[in-house]
Amino acid sequence: xxxxxxxxxxxxxxxxxxxxxxxxxxxxxxxxxxxxxxxxxxxxxxxxxxxxxxxxxxxxxxxxxxxxxxxxxxxxxxxxxxxxxxxxxxxxxxxxxxxxxxxxxxxxxxxxxxxxxxxxxxxxxxxxxxxxxxxxxxxxxxxxxxxxxxxxxxxxxxxxxxxxxxxxxxxxxxxxxxxxxxxxxxxxxxxxxxxxxxxxxxxxxxxxxxxxxxxxxxxxxxxxxxxxxxxxxxxxxxxxxxxxxxxxxxxxxxxxxxxxxxxxxxxxxxxxxxxxxxxxxxxxxxxxxxxxxxxxxxxxxxxxxxxxxxxxxxxxxxxxxxxxxxxxxxxxxxxxxxxxxxxxxxxxxxxxxxxxxxxxxxxxxxxxxxxxxxxxxxxxxxxxxxxxxxxxxxxxxxxxxxxxxxxxxxxxxxxxxxxxxxxxxxxxxxxxxxxxxxxxxxxxxxxxxxxxxxxxxxxxxxxxxxxxxxxxxxxxxxxxxxxxxxxxxxxxxxxxxxxxxxxxxxxxxxxxxxxxxxxxxxxxxxxxxxxxxxxxxxxxxxxxxxxxxxxxxxxxxxxxxxxxxxxxxxxxxxxxxxxxxxxxxxxxxxxxxxxxxxxxxxxxxxxxxxxxxxxxxxxxxxxxxxxxxxxxxxxxxxxxxxxxxxxxxxxxxxxxxxxxxxxxxxxxxxxxxxxxxxxxxxxxxxxxxxxxxxxxxxxxxxxxxxxxxxxxxxxxxxxxxxxxxxxxxxxxxxxxxxxx
Numbered sequence: 001x002x003x004x005x006x007x008x009x010x011x012x013x014x015x016x017x018x019x020x021x022x023x024x025x026x027x028x029x030x031x032x033x034x035x036x037x038x039x040x041x042x043x044x045x046x047x048x049x050x051x052x053x054x055x056x057x058x059x060x061x062x063x064x065x066x067x068x069x070x071x072x073x074x075x076x077x078x079x080x081x082x083x084x085x086x087x088x089x090x091x092x093x094x095x096x097x098x099x100x101x102x103x104x105x106x107x108x109x110x111x112x113x114x115x116x117x118x119x120x121x122x123x124x125x126x127x128x129x130x131x132x133x134x135x136x137x138x139x140x141x142x143x144x145x146x147x148x149x150x151x152x153x154x155x156x157x158x159x160x161x162x163x164x165x166x167x168x169x170x171x172x173x174x175x176x177x178x179x180x181x182x183x184x185x186x187x188x189x190x191x192x193x194x195x196x197x198x199x200x201x202x203x204x205x206x207x208x209x210x211x212x213x214x215x216x217x218x219x220x221x222x223x224x225x226x227x228x229x230x231x232x233x234x235x236x237x238x239x240x241x242x243x244x245x246x247x248x249x250x251x252x253x254x255x256x257x258x259x260x261x262x263x264x265x266x267x268x269x270x271x272x273x274x275x276x277x278x279x280x281x282x283x284x285x286x287x288x289x290x291x292x293x294x295x296x297x298x299x300x301x302x303x304x305x306x307x308x309x310x311x312x313x314x315x316x317x318x319x320x321x322x323x324x325x326x327x328x329x330x331x332x333x334x335x336x337x338x339x340x341x342x343x344x345x346x347x348x349x350x351x352x353x354x355x356x357x358x359x360x361x362x363x364x365x366x367x368x369x370x371x372x373x374x375x376x377x378x379x380x381x382x383x384x385x386x387x388x389x390x391x392x393x394x395x396x397x398x399x400x401x402x403x404x405x406x407x408x409x410x411x412x413x414x415x416x417x418x419x420x421x422x423x424x425x426x427x428x429x430x431x432x433x434x435x436x437x438x439x440x441x442x443x444x445x446x447x448x449x450x451x452x453x454x455x456x457x458x459x460x461x462x463x464x465x466x467x468x469x470x471x472x473x474x475x476x477x478x479x480x481x482x483x484x485x486x487x488x489x490x491x492x493x494x495x496x497x498x499x500x501x502x503x504x505x506x507x508x509x510x511x512x513x514x515x516x517x518x519x520x521x522x523x524x525x526x527x528x529x530x531x532x533x534x535x536x537x538x539x540x541x542x543x544x545x546x547x548x549x550x551x552x553x554x555x556x557x558x559x560x561x562x563x564x565x566x567x568x569x570x571x572x573x574x575x576x577x578x579x580x581x582x583x584x585x586x587x588x589x590x591x592x593x594x595x596x597x598x599x600x601x602x603x604x605x606x607x608x609x610x611x612x613x614x615x616x617x618x619x620x621x622x623x624x625x626x627x628x629x630x631x632x633x634x635x636x637x638x639x640x641x642x643x644x645x646x647x648x649x650x651x652x653x654x655x656x657x658x659x660x661x662x663x664x665x666x667x668x669x670x671x672x673x674x675x676x677x678x679x680x681x682x683x684x685x686x687x688x689x690x691x692x693x694x695x696x697x698x699x700x701x702x703x704x705x706x707x708x709x710x711x712x713x714x715x716x717x718x719x720x721x722x723x724x725x726x727x728x729x730x731x732x733x734x735x736x737x738x739x740x
Contacts, residue, residue: 044064047064048060048061048062048504049504049506050373050495050503050573051092051373053088054088054373055373055375056497057497057503058075058084058085059080060075061075069093069489069509072092079591082228087636088637093489094648094651096487096509101471101513102469102470102476103514104513105119105122105483106481107480108479108480126481126525127525129463129480129481130142130437133435133463134167139168140427141434141435142170143168143170143427143436144162144436144437144439145174145424145443146158146171146172146378146439147372147441148174148179148371148378149440149488150439150493151491151505151519152374152494152502153493153519154493154518155378155382156551157522157544158383159171159382159388160534161529163413163414164408164412164534165412165531167412169416172384172418172419173385173421173441175375175378175384175385176385176421176725176726177446178334178338178726179375180385180420180724180725181336181343181345181346181723181724181726182195184721184723185343185346185347185724186346186350188343188347189347190601194556194557195367197499198575198591199225200362201362201363201367202222202225204231205229205327206327206363207233208229208235209328209329210235210236210237211238211239212337213331213332214633216248218334218633222369223245234251234321236318236321238255238263240698242698243697251318253318254699255310257730259308260336262299262308264348265299265348265611265614266301267318268292268299269297269300270315272296276323280357281354281357282355282357285354287609288610292351301315301316309699322356326363328353328358328363329364332367332369333368333369334730336349338727338729339721340719341612341721342726343723344610347610353365368498373495376500377496390556392417394417402551405551405553406551420725422727425447428460434463436457437467438464438479439467439518440469440485443475444473445474446641447727448713448717449716463481464479464481466479466481467483468482468485469484469487469643469644470643473641473643483521484516485511485518486515486518490509490517491507491518491541492505493505499575502568502573503573542564545564557576558578561579561583561584562574575591617731618719619719621733622733625682625684625734626701627667627701627736628701628702628731628733628734629683629704629731630698631704631730634655634708635706636654637650637651638651638706641710659690659705659711660690660692660693661690661736662695662697662698664694664702667703667736668692672738673694673738675692675694676693677692678692678738679737680739681736682734683714683717683735688705715732716732717733
C-alpha cells in the first residue's frame with residue numbers, strides 16, 4: 001500500500017512522474033493547471049465550443065486538422081473564462097476515445113446477458129415493451145430520468161416526446177440532486193427561477209460570502225474571477241471544514257454541519273436590532289418583512305453560538321462586515337442545496353440580500369452557482385420541474401399556451417406535474433412504476449442510499465433502458481436495453497450556464513460505431529412510437545432551438561431575440577432574457593444582471609420574505625454512530641461520478657489515487673488511527689473502507705469523504721428537503737473504526 005498511499009498525499013499540483021521526469025502528457029497538465037495555452041499543431045481551422053462539464057460555461061477553441069479535433073485551448077476573449085480553463089476542460093476530448101464507449105445497441109436476453117442488436121430492433125423493443133406496460137398498468141407506470149448534461153434542444157425534444165407524444169406523466173432530471181433547492185427558493189421568493197447575477201459581480205463586489213461552496217476546487221474559473229477583483233474584497237467562507245477556498249479567505253466560519261439556517265436567522269435578528277437595513281428597498285420592493293422580523297426575534301447570539309459552534313464575536317463580526325460593505329454578494333452551492341432544509345436555507349440567504357438592499361446592483365446578489373453544464377437548460381426546457389419555459393402543468397392557461405405554440409391538441413399536455421426523482425424511486429419500490437428510461441446519468445453511483453437503488457433496479461423493474469456514452473457504468477450494466485449515445489464534441493446544440501448565458505457546442509468528431517446523438521435517438525423513438533408527425537418540425541438541433549425560442553416569448557426567460565447559433569458565437573454568448581424588443585435596441589451587453597429596477601416576477605412585482613422553523617437533523621449522531629459524515633467535491637480534476645474524467649490519464653494523475661477520509665488528529669488519537677492507515681466507516685445503510693488522512697481540515701466529531709468514489713453513497717441518508725425534494729447528501733451519522 002505504501003507507494004500508492006504516498007503518491008496520494010503529494011501536493012495536488014505536483015505533477016512529477018513517480019518513475020522519472022515529467023512526461024509530455026503531464027507537462028500539458030501542468031500547463032493547464034496554470035492556464036497556459038498548450039502547443040498547437042498548426043490547425044487548419046478552429047471551432048469555438050462551450051465546455052461540457054460544469055455550469056461555469058467556459059468556451060474552448062477546438063483545433064481541427066484533417067477533419068479531426070487534435071487539440072484545444074481556452075478561448076481568450078470569451079466573457080466567461082477570459083482565456084482560462086481548468087484541467088477538466090483541457091482534457092475534454094479524451095473521454096471520446098475511451099475503450100468502453102457504447103458502439104451498438106445492447107439487448108439483454110435472460111440467459112445470455114446483453115447482446116448487440118440493430119437500431120431497428122432496439123427501437124421496436126423500446127416501443128413494444130413500454131407500450132405494453134402502459135396498456136396494462138396505465139401511463140403512470142413508466143418514467144424517465146434525465147440529466148443536466150445534454151443540450152437544450154435534446155432536453156426540449158425529450159420533454160415534448162415523452163409527455164406529449166408518448167403520454168408519460170413522470171420524468172425528472174439529475175439536476176434534482178444539485179439545483180432543486182435553489183430553483184424552489186428562487187421561484188417562491190422572486191416569482192421565477194431567475195438567478196440575478198453576472199460573473200462580473202465576482203470581480204466588483206466588496207464583500208463575497210461563500211456558503212457551502214468551494215469554488216477554488218469546484219468552479220476554479222469563477223475563483224479566478226474572484227482573484228481578478230481589484231477591490232481587495234473581504235472573502236468570507238461559511239463551511240464546516242477547511243477548504244482551498246477558506247484557506248484564502250479573510251474570514252472562515254467553521255460552522256457545525258447543517259446549522260446554517262440558525263446562523264442566517266441570527267444574522268437577520270442582529271441586523272434588525274442594529275438597524276443595519278435598507279429600509280427604502282424593503283418598503284418599495286418586498287413583502288412579508290414585518291412577519292420575518294418577528295419570527296427571528298428568538299435567534300439571539302447565545303442561541304446562534306450554541307447551535308452553530310461559532311463564537312458570538314465571530315457572528316457579530318460577520319454581520320458588521322456585511323453592513324459596512326457597499327456591495328456584498330452571497331454565493332452558495334451544494335453545501336446549502338443538498339440539505340434537508342435546503343430551500344429555506346437558500347431563502348434565508350436571499351432574505352439577507354433583500355433586507356440589506358444587496359440585490360440588483362453591481363457586485364451584489366443572492367447567487368446560486370449551478371452544478372452541471374446545462375442544469376439551467378434542464379430547469380427551463382426538460383418538462384420535469386416545470387412545463388416549458390417555467391410554466392405550470394396545473395395551469396390551464398399555461399397548458400393552452402404550450403399546445404398552441406406547438407400546434408398540438410391541449411389534451412396531449414398533462415394537467416399534473418411529474419413525481420420528483422425520489423418519489424419516482426419510491427413508486428418503483430411500491431410496484432407502481434414498472435419501466436424506467438435513464439438518459440445520460442448514472443444514479444447507480446450518484447443516488448443517495450445507493451444500495452437500495454441498485455436493488456430496486458434488479459428486483460423491481462420489468463424494463464430498464466439506459467441511454468449513455470458508456471456501456472460500463474453502474475447503471476448501464478443493469479440495463480435490459482442499452483442505447484449508445486454521442487457525447488460532448490460529437491453533436492451540436494446550446495447550453496445555459498450559471499449566469500443565464502446561452503452558448504453553442506460544436507460537433508467536431510464522429511460518434512464511434514453506431515452511436516447516435518440523443519437528439520437522433522429521440523427522433524427515432526418518435527417515429528417507431530407512431531408520433532413522428534408531431535415532431536416533424538424538430539428536424540435539426542438548430543430548428544429545435546427556434547421552437548424553444550418561440551416557447552419562451554413573454555416569459556421571464558424570453559430568448560426570442562437570439563437569431564441563431566452564429567449570433568450566440570459572435571456575441572460571446574447571450575444571457576437571458578433577450579427578447580425581440582431588447583434585440584431591436586442593439587447587441588446584448590456582455591454582462592447583465594436582473595432586478596436592477598427593483599421589480600421581481602410575482603404579480604405585485606415584490607420579492608417575498610419566506611421562512612420556517614429550524615428542524616432537527618433527520619439522522620442525529622448517537623453513542624455508536626458518533627461522527628458526522630460530510631461529503632463533497634475533492635479535486636478540480638474530477639467530475640461527479642468520474643464517468644468521463646476517469647478516462648484521462650492526466651486527470652487521474654491530478655486526482656487522489658484512492659478513497660481517503662479526513663479525520664481530526666484528536667479523533668485519530670482517540671481511535672488509535674495513524675496517518676495512511678485503513679479505516680472503516682459504517683452507517684446504518686452500508687460500510688466503506690478508506691485511507692486515513694489525519695488533518696485538522698475537519699473539526700473533532702466530523703469526517704469528510706469525497707463524493708466521487710462509487711462507494712460513498714452506500715453511506716448517505718435518504719432524507720429530502722420537503723419543498724425541493726433534493727437529497728440531503730451532506731450530513732449523516734456514521735461509526736468510524738481502525739481496520740485491523
